[in-house]
Amino acid sequence: MATAPQLPPEQPPQPPLEVVRQVPEPRGPKKRRWPKWLGLGLLALVLIIIIAAVASNSGQKTPTSSPASSAPAAPSSVLSQLHAWYTGGGSTQIGALSSDLTSISNDINTMVNGPATGNIPSMSAFRSDVSKFQADIQAAQSNLPPAGVPGLRADYAAALDSYGMAATDINEALTAVGNGDDSTATTDFLNAITALNSGDDKINAATADIQNYTG
Secondary structure, three states: OOOOOOOOOOOOOOOOOOOOOOOOOOOOOOOOOOOOOOOHHHHHHHHHHHHHHHHHOOOOOOOOOOOOOOOOOOOOHHHHHHHHHHHHHHHHHHHHHHHHHHHHHHHHHHHHHHHHHOOOOOHHHHHHHHHHHHHHHHHHHOOOOOOOOOOHHHHHHHHHHHHHHHHHHHHHHHHHHHOOOHHHHHHHHHHHHHHHHHHHHHHHHHHHHHHHOOO
16 A cells, blocks of 8 residues: 655744845934144243243343443444334234234134034134234234344244234135035144144244344
8 A cells, every 4th residue: 555645744934024124323413523723722822932032131231341441332232122122012913913822722622612512613703813813913024023133033024924824724714614614624724733833933933032142
């Protein structure tokens, strides 16, 4: 008697395949990340050093007279000119630049840290501060210190040129911010940092020029 073919055991029903969709997470507003300008708070202090250096050298120095002559020597004309420059507008212009750099430092800090605290930076106020900075730079450029102190006029002028380039870079960065171009804005801000650092170096050199002058 033939044996009936045995069917394979019936398999339990399989659950239907689930189609898994990867739903992208909703994106929040784009965050702007600005470079932090380390040392900006020191820029005003660096400029004030010039005031101290000029003030300490503004007295009337007289060269040592020879034993054969008992008549007093004439005061140093170079130091007289330096003192006249300082009291005739130089100190006021340096003070204005110092104030400008403090304002710009505060503007940058607000831009970097403000969004996290809900303090939205004002682009118009920032531009106004930069415009004042540029005007004060031009005023200082029209009243350079006397050339009698070796290196002073050249170093001071070079510092002002560098600060002027920094102001231009900041304005370009703010334009890029308004256009939503974060990459260009960051590059412009970094260029401004380089120019400010160069200006600082020249201010330090000008300070050393005064301190090292012996008349």
